[in-house]
Amino acid sequence: MFDPTDLYRLDGEVPDLRDPLLLYHFDGFVDAGGAGRLAVEHLLSELDHRTVATFDHDRLLDYRSRRPIMTFDVDKWVSCDAPSLAVHLAQDVTGTQFLLMSGPEPDREWELFTSAVGKLVERFGVSKLVTMHGIPMAVPHTRPLGVTSHGTRPELIDGASSAFGRVKVPGSAAALIEFRLGEEGRDAVGYAVHVPHYLAQAEYPQAAVTALETVTRGTGLVFPMDALREAAERTNNEIEEQIRASSELSTAIVGLEQQYDAFAGGSERENLIAESTPMPTGDELAAQFERFLAERDDQDL
Structure with missing residues (x-):
């Protein structure tokens, strides 16, 4: 033992x-x-x-x-x-x-x-x-x-x-x-x-x-929490900048908002999986955000 x-x-x-x-x-x-x-x-x-x-x-x-x-x-x-x-x-x-x-x-x-x-x-x-x-x-x-x-x-x-x-x-x-x-x-x-x-x-x-x-x-x-909240605000601003520059991302986020609000409002949805709104997959969305943030990092160098 x-x-x-x-x-x-x-x-x-x-x-x-x-x-x-x-x-x-x-x-x-x-x-x-x-x-x-x-x-x-x-x-x-x-x-x-x-x-x-x-x-x-x-x-x-x-x-x-x-x-x-x-x-x-x-x-x-x-x-x-x-x-x-x-x-x-x-x-x-x-x-x-x-x-x-x-x-x-x-x-x-x-x-x-x-x-x-x-x-x-x-x-x-x-x-x-x-x-x-x-x-x-x-x-x-x-x-x-x-x-x-x-x-x-x-x-x-x-x-x-x-x-x-x-x-x-x-x-x-x-x-x-x-x-x-x-x-x-x-x-x-x-x-x-x-x-x-x-x-x-x-x-x-x-x-x-x-x-x-x-x-x-x-x-x-x-x-x-001040430093962490400031970092969160900076990241959120970068995300919003990316969304404003892409109609595809904007449409995808609106679709997620609609399904989230329906779920949170007590609809008969059983989960948070999108049904009616055509959207890029999570991997596709992530790839777009990663490319954007990488470009931002390169600009800051």
């Missing part, structure tokens, strides 16, 4: 915490618009934090599927950008301390990794675990982004309705943590932001804004 505590090491002394929340997101699973990744990057750049635990990435990661970047200088190797899967101690703008776990999703030993997270939860006295990511949906960017909430107890999500019934989907380490620790009686919730399918492969800061605002409503943690 392997000891899950062998998968991590504690970094320094950790102060006594009062039932901290553990917010977590792993890179590698579905994260439309970069919702979870952008949210975590924003928190780590804006909040005071320090590392309190580090996982053994040599055991958990497959380097050949995600090769680290190494730098070669003239005649020698000078650096290796090693991956980091770690837990950080941070505090929000009110001074409330919480834990933030981030890094690449483990490629192996998921059950042992989940047990290791459980040991850290016990060690730090975590009161609730929260995760967030983005999922692609047939929705327009001109409407408020929806969120699907899920948790280990109905009370944790305040009876929020879901757009899904019973479905089978590929698993993730984040979902397994919620499932396994929920079996142990721990509180865990997750928020999946509904990202327009044509923006799923791009960085869409508005999705991260929605994710963090949802975390705030569900936990009471307060985050600095």
Whole structure:
């Protein structure tokens, strides 16, 4: 029997915490618009934090599927950008301390990794675990982004309705943590932001804004949001510029708006799949937006 505590090491002394929340997101699973990744990057750049635990990435990661970047200088190797899967101690703008776990999703030993997270939860006295990511949906960017909430107890999500019934989907380490620790009686919730399918492969800061605002409503943690909201506004302006320049995109967005409004208004539609309005596919829309944003990046150089 392997000891899950062998998968991590504690970094320094950790102060006594009062039932901290553990917010977590792993890179590698579905994260439309970069919702979870952008949210975590924003928190780590804006909040005071320090590392309190580090996982053994040599055991958990497959380097050949995600090769680290190494730098070669003239005649020698000078650096290796090693991956980091770690837990950080941070505090929000009110001074409330919480834990933030981030890094690449483990490629192996998921059950042992989940047990290791459980040991850290016990060690730090975590009161609730929260995760967030983005999922692609047939929705327009001109409407408020929806969120699907899920948790280990109905009370944790305040009876929020879901757009899904019973479905089978590929698993993730984040979902397994919620499932396994929920079996142990721990509180865990997750928020999946509904990202327009044509923006799923791009960085869409508005999705991260929605994710963090949802975390705030569900936990009471307060985050600095100005920089992230400014990035979202810039991206939205670029998207609108692209739409104004393309009658095809304009027609497609109007069609999405109509089907979204019909669905939100309680029509008999069962889903958000377009029916009557001929529209480009999500991939076609995404390709047009990616070409536009790439051209914008080239102009800014």
